[in-house]
Amino acid sequence: MSGLIRLRGFIQAMTRLADAEADERRWLTEGAELLQGLIAQDDWLPEAMAEAGPTYRQYLLHCDPAERFCVVSFVWGPGQRTPIHNHTVWGLVGMLRGEEVSTEMQPNPAGGPMLPGRVDRLRPGEVVPVSADTYDIHVVENAFADRTSISIHCYGGNIGAVARSVFDPATGEQRRFISGYHNTALPNLWDRSRELAA
Numbered sequence: 001m002s003g004l005i006r007l008r009g010f011i012q013a014m015t016r017l018a019d020a021e022a023d024e025r026r027w028l029t030e031g032a033e034l035l036q037g038l039i040a041q042d043d044w045l046p047e048a049m050a051e052a053g054p055t056y057r058q059y060l061l062h063c064d065p066a067e068r069f070c071v072v073s074f075v076w077g078p079g080q081r082t083p084i085h086n087h088t089v090w091g092l093v094g095m096l097r098g099e100e101v102s103t104e105m106q107p108n109p110a111g112g113p114m115l116p117g118r119v120d121r122l123r124p125g126e127v128v129p130v131s132a133d134t135y136d137i138h139v140v141e142n143a144f145a146d147r148t149s150i151s152i153h154c155y156g157g158n159i160g161a162v163a164r165s166v167f168d169p170a171t172g173e174q175r176r177f178i179s180g181y182h183n184t185a186l187p188n189l190w191d192r193s194r195e196l197a198a
């Protein structure tokens with residue numbers, strides 16, 4: 001349970017930021033610091049939200065009741081990758097376990113294949129932002145072919161229910177995408193009985 005206390009504290013701090021009506025700049029600085037604190041230790045993610053599947057998994061850990069932000073565990077099995085996709089809201093990606101590579105992709109002004117941009121390799125403890133204004137389209141892949149990698153993401157909305165896009169790498173053609181989540185149950189952050197008994 002001690003690990004879940006850390007997740008609960010993070011969610012409470014993020015909720016305070018939402019209550020303060022933080023703008024994107026604050027989310028991407030203060031929120032990033034909070035996420036960095038959360039992923040500094042890898043002892044809190046429930047097993048069920050760390051399991052790889054036949055494709056990458058997206059497990060909801062928490063959604064703010066007013067859908068101002070959400071917290072999601074992304075699990076990449078060996079060699080797995082996302083399609084090229086956008087977000088349309090701010091996001092924070094924090095590496096918990098293993099490593100991943102994010103490659104920014106841009107539409108080709110001349111048409112044809114999309115153009116790769118910045119490449120970030122994330123190592124445990126590192127956090128990078130995504131922003132609808134400056135960095136919104138990318139492809140993410142497990143940096144390893146022989147083990148699972150896991151990152152913890154926060155977004156400025158209920159990302160599984162946001163209508164966004166995936167892109168055809170060869171043509172840049174855009175297709176509507178609503179990702180959903182792979183889990184139906186959330187971690188129980190609110191059983192304080194052990195803390196109270198201690």
Ligand SMILES: [Fe+2]
Nearest residue numbers: 085087138140
């Ligand atoms: Fe993404």
